[in-house]
Amino acid sequence: MFAGSAEIEKAAEVLRAGGLVAVPTETVYGLGANAEDPAALARIFQAKGRPPSHPLIVHIGGAEQLGDWVDEVPETARRLAEHFWPGPLTLVLRRGRRVPLEATGGLETVALRVPAHPVALALLAAFGGGIAAPSANRFGSVSPTTADHVRAELGDAVDFVLDGGPCQVGLESTIVDVTGDTPNVLRPGGVTREDLEAVLGIQLAVPATSHIRVPGQHPSHYAPNAKVVLVEPADVVAEAESAQDRSHRVGVFLPPSLAGTPVKAHAVVAVPESPAVYARELYGFLRELDQRGCDLIIASLPEEKELGVAIANRLRRAAGPRGA
Numbered sequence: 265m266f267a268g269s270a271e272i273e274k275a276a277e278v279l280r281a282g283g284l285v286a287v288p289t290e291t292v293y294g295l296g297a298n299a300e301d302p303a304a305l306a307r308i309f310q311a312k313g314r315p316p317s318h319p320l321i322v323h324i325g326g327a328e329q330l331g332d333w334v335d336e337v338p339e340t341a342r343r344l345a346e347h348f349w350p351g352p353l354t355l356v357l358r359r360g361r362r363v364p365l366e367a368t369g370g371l372e373t374v375a376l377r378v379p380a381h382p383v384a385l386a387l388l389a390a391f392g393g394g395i396a397a398p399s400a401n402r403f404g405s406v407s408p409t410t411a412d413h414v415r416a417e418l419g420d421a422v423d424f425v426l427d428g429g430p431c432q433v434g435l436e437s438t439i440v441d442v443t444g445d446t447p448n449v450l451r452p453g454g455v456t457r458e459d460l461e462a463v464l465g466i467q468l469a470v471p472a473t474s475h476i477r478v479p480g481q482h483p484s485h486y487a488p489n490a491k492v493v494l495v496e497p498a499d500v501v502a503e504a505e506s507a508q509d510r511s512h513r514v515g516v517f518l519p520p521s522l523a524g525t526p527v528k529a530h531a532v533v534a535v536p537e538s539p540a541v542y543a544r545e546l547y548g549f550l551r552e553l554d555q556r557g558c559d560l561i562i563a564s565l566p567e568e569k570e571l572g573v574a575i576a577n578r579l580r581r582a583a584g585p586r587g588a
Contacts, residue, residue: 268385268424276390279304284311286400286414287323288378288428289351289389291436292407292547293414294323294397295422296387305366305396308390311421314403319369320396321354321437321546322376325388332356333394334360340464343443347463350380352437352454367396377437383428391518399436406488406550409434413551434544435574438514452545452574470573488550490515490558497521497564504529504562515553517563531556539571546575550582 267275267288275285275354279378282304287296295311297304299322309316324333327345331337335358344355359374363507368374376394379385388395388518400414400422408414411427438453440460449457449470457470495503497519505528513530520537533549553561565579566572 266429268407269386270389271426272383272386275387275424276392277393277427279387279391279393282307283423284308284421285387285395286408286418286425287379287384287395287397287412288424288426288429288431289323289381289384289397290433291379292409292434293400293430294321294384294410295400295414295418296323296395298391299323299367299394299396300362300364302364302366305364307438308396308398309366311418312398312401312403314398315552316366317369318398318403319371319373319375320367320398322363322367322374322394322396323334323384323388323537324376324394325380325385326350326378327554330355330357330376332360333362333374334358338442340447343441343463344440344447344460345378348455348459349378351378351435352380352435353377353450353454354439355442356441356450357437359445359528363392373441373443375439381428383426387426404487404549406486406554407436409544409547413547430544432544434546434548435571435578436568438574452577454571454574458570459572486547486550486578487582487584488554490550490554490561492550492561492563492579494563494565494579494583500562500564501525501527507560507562510558513558514560515558517549517561519564519566529562530558535566539566539575542566543571543575 285296287294327349354375354377356375356482363374401417409431433454438455439451441448508514515531516529565576568576
């Protein structure tokens with residue numbers, strides 16, 4: 265049974281007391297704390313093993329609250345907020361005095377969004393403030409998309425877990441810097457470049473380069489315990505079987521173009537043809553192959569358009585150099 269009013273009020277009480285709450289959103293589960301409480305924010309970094317220089321995303325209850333948290337609201341930010349909130353879009357703006365530097369990694373900008381999940385919105389309403397919430401996992405590892413993922417990874421480091429069911433988007437939010445004259449996409453996510461361009465009427469680069477630090481920019485991120493190796497789709501089977509012959513316990517992401525192809529491997533995941541389904545299931549697939557004892561995962565990138573851009577971004581980070 266998903267969280268009801270009693271659980272939501274309990275979670276709000278935990279936040280008011282400076283505690284940590286696992287919050288379900290449409291993207292991934294967040295590890296939430298009172299966005300205005302520096303001591304509570306410090307607990308987030310400690311629980312995750314996250315460097316304090318990495319900014320947090322502050323979740324608020326509605327687009328009408330945006331001006332309460334930032335120095336100014338440019339027209340571009342207002343248009344995007346009105347169109348995409350609640351939803352998987354994070355806007356980077358110049359912080360207002362309400363936002364402590366502990367939430368921004370020491371930067372004068374703050375990342376804000378309104379989650380599109382009834383439990384998260386109910387919690388924000390009950391709490392009455394902003395909730396800073398990065399993904400509820402150890403820093404750099406696979407993001408959680410169920411309450412059980414949070415419990416398994418963070419355990420007693422979380423004071424209260426709100427269960428809102430499986431996340432429906434499954435990938436983190438798109439992050440857009442709107443501090444300058446031209447919006448910059450800093451991290452692809454659940455809102456696509458095409459979606460943004462349709463609203464703004466201009467072309468955007470994804471991802472753009474920026475001096476602004478945002479979540480998900482670490483070279484190795486969203487990574488399972490198994491090493492991830494990316495190859496061309498046509499080479500997936502040969503690479504997997506070669507690695508299996510070298511005594512690896514190989515997990516395979518079999519692309520739709522090779523659906524039904526027999527593979528000599530420890531475990532095989534059939535990649536969904538639908539990008540939306542693939543995005544929703546990606547982190548679950550990575551966790552499954554870890555749980556099945558794979559030490560190597562062979563995968564390929566999807567076509568990089570629309571939601572495929574975000575999926576490819578997460579796979580590249582998962583395959584990034586460890587310890588970087």
